[in-house]
Amino acid sequence: MLCPFCSKTDTRVLESRIMNDSVRRRRECSSCTNRFTTYEKAIIHLKVTKRDNREQEFDIKKVERSLERACGKIEPEVITQLTRKIEQRILNKRVNTIKSTEIGLIVLQELKRFDKIAYLRFATVYKSLDRPELLKKELNTIIRGGN
Ligand SMILES: [Zn+2]
Structure with a gap:
């Protein structure tokens, strides 16, 4: 130094x-x-490919913020833990670039295990469940306990 x-x-x-x-x-x-x-x-060299094919530096803070929005009122430590788990899953793919949709799927999988309501909140944005029948379909898979 x-x-x-x-x-x-x-x-x-x-x-x-x-x-x-x-x-x-x-x-x-x-x-x-x-x-x-x-x-x-620790600096991680990971790029995210967005839906419009633009590339961005991976930023776990963005995942954290979307989790906060989806989970609503919740202990910050729980968000931190969930974020860390998702980050580890992403990093363990050992790739240089990852699609934002792939990150979204990992977040969905973790949220589904963690909190069904938070999962639905995230899914309405992520999967664009803007039509009631799509939301109902998603609800049904949760009620049936499917993945
Ligand atoms: Zn000196």
Whole structure:
């Protein structure tokens, strides 16, 4: 790590703290004794292909926000857990690009297991269940316990 004050590379870690998705380190330069902080964060190289074929950087925050919308009033930790599970399923595909529709299907599968009402809320947007008969059909599959 290059010291921002003197550009020497010899720094000492005074303290490491594990944050939610990163590691924060307090450092001291062995040359000039100035102190600074660094953050270490895992970077994932994954692109999402949208329905209109545009590509976007994968952003788990978008999944999290759509889960929040679908689940309504719910403990934030539950959303975090569900988001993490979905993220792991996506990353374990070990691909460089994924279709947004594929992500949507994974979210649907997890929501179906987790909360039928949240599943329906998400499905109305995702599957465009804008006609009552489509919604009824979807409801029937849930009532029958199908997947
Ligand atoms: Zn220095």
